[in-house]
Amino acid sequence: MNKIPVKNQIRENHIWCVIPVYNNKHTVRDVALKCSLITKNVLVVDDGSTDVDILSLLSDVDVVVLNHKTNMGKGQAILTAAGYIEENGGEYMITIDADGQHDPEDIKKFLPIILENDSSLIIGSRDFNTDNIPKKSRFGRRFANLWLQIETGIHIDDCQCGFRAYPVKYINNLSFSGRRYDFEAEALAKAAWAGLELKTVPVSVYYPKPMERVSHFKPFLDNLRISLVHAMLVGRRLLPLKHKRLVNRQKVYFAESLWHPIKFLKLLLKENATPEGLAISAAVGVFLATLPLFFLHTLVIIYFSVRLHLNKVMAVNIQHLCLPPFVPVFCIEIGHYIRYGYWLTDISFETIFSQFSHRMFEWVLGSLILAPIGAVWIGSVVFFTATFIKKRMNSNV
Numbered sequence: 105m106n107k108i109p110v111k112n113q114i115r116e117n118h119i120w121c122v123i124p125v126y127n128n129k130h131t132v133r134d135v136a137l138k139c140s141l142i143t144k145n146v147l148v149v150d151d152g153s154t155d156v157d158i159l160s161l162l163s164d165v166d167v168v169v170l171n172h173k174t175n176m177g178k179g180q181a182i183l184t185a186a187g188y189i190e191e192n193g194g195e196y197m198i199t200i201d202a203d204g205q206h207d208p209e210d211i212k213k214f215l216p217i218i219l220e221n222d223s224s225l226i227i228g229s230r231d232f233n234t235d236n237i238p239k240k241s242r243f244g245r246r247f248a249n250l251w252l253q254i255e256t257g258i259h260i261d262d263c264q265c266g267f268r269a270y271p272v273k274y275i276n277n278l279s280f281s282g283r284r285y286d287f288e289a290e291a292l293a294k295a296a297w298a299g300l301e302l303k304t305v306p307v308s309v310y311y312p313k314p315m316e317r318v319s320h321f322k323p324f325l326d327n328l329r330i331s332l333v334h335a336m337l338v339g340r341r342l343l344p345l346k347h348k349r350l351v352n353r354q355k356v357y358f359a360e361s362l363w364h365p366i367k368f369l370k371l372l373l374k375e376n377a378t379p380e381g382l383a384i385s386a387a388v389g390v391f392l393a394t395l396p397l398f399f400l401h402t403l404v405i406i407y408f409s410v411r412l413h414l415n416k417v418m419a420v421n422i423q424h425l426c427l428p429p430f431v432p433v434f435c436i437e438i439g440h441y442i443r444y445g446y447w448l449t450d451i452s453f454e455t456i457f458s459q460f461s462h463r464m465f466e467w468v469l470g471s472l473i474l475a476p477i478g479a480v481w482i483g484s485v486v487f488f489t490a491t492f493i494k495k496r497m498n499s500n501v
Contacts, residue, residue, distance in 0.1 A: 179287020439466025
């Protein structure tokens with residue numbers, strides 16, 4: 105890596121601005137110049153750019169330049185910066201994209217929160233009341249926010265924004281599997297699990313017209329990576345194992361809140377009560393209720409709801425749609441048809457209980473088909489119903 109030596113810093117200057125860059129020759133210089141007017145320490149990580157020599161382009165700008173010989177991904181560029189900054193006595197890094205989407209002046213909004221403590225991860229909340237906001241960005245923002253709430257129980261306005269402030273000593277003590285755009289989703293969940301507080305600040309955003317945009321986001325490949333990271337995080341969250349804690353914070357546990365039944369009921373009704381949250385809760389409840397879990401449905405649904413921060417009232421009560429005998433018999437019929445190519449027309453004590461081993465296999469087989477279909481259908485109904493009710497309530501305010 106090519107490095108320009110940095111000056112000795114005093115404690116007040118232990119905040120760095122980090123600009124990961126890959127093929128943004130038309131905007132990176134302006135971003136770096138504006139950042140250098142606000143913070144004394146600016147670090148540019150050239151992630152294998154091929155459109156320009158970043159070191160030469162910024163030779164007259166007071167910044168540090170690190171260079172990846174090949175493109176390794178935005179996540180790796182951020183981790184490279186975090187390691188370098190901690191080695192040089194830095195405590196916080198504020199990451200800002202090199203494409204000019206964010207206004208470096210907004211860095212000032214991060215500073216008061218950073219100075220409060222050293223264990224907050226601060227995320228910019230983009231103002232989407234502006235021109236040229238892509239519809240996919242609006243949807244992606246809501247979808248990502250929902251996943252973060254499921255994984256951590258924390259709701260923030262915009263967990264996709266790359267304009268962030270990371271406390272480097274904590275980030276460097278966590279392990280990450282993502283190295284590209286998937287890193288930013290993984291970083292929030294694991295930071296929250298480690299005890300870091302997630303905070304937001306409002307930031308402006310600029311989106312050029314579609315024909316003028318330069319984006320290195322690969323819709324299929326990067327969305328696949330992000331989906332796999334979320335699947336990994338949800339799977340890890342379901343395991344009854346403690347997460348690595350770096351910061352100790354007082355936590356209100358589920359059992360402790362039972363001592364205050366009124367507050368507890370209000371908490372249950374409000375938790376994850378967005379249309380998306382209610383839909384996911386309903387979908388998980390129906391999915392689990394369709395499986396042949398034999399008298400354990402409620403316990404399993406409560407476990408999933410607690411671990412994934414779902415709306416427990418919705419998840420537990422929606423299972424009543426799957427009460428015997430209709431759903432189990434339907435599953436058996438589907439499983440029987442898959443095995444033999446025709447429907448089981450004789451539903452009786454003899455065919456169900458005396459041939460239980462056969463029916464059990466068919467029940468499991470059929471439930472694997474019906475459970476996801478029922479979950480998607482019920483989840484969709486709940487989502488659109490909740491959205492409609494929410495709009496009606498907002499219009500009456």
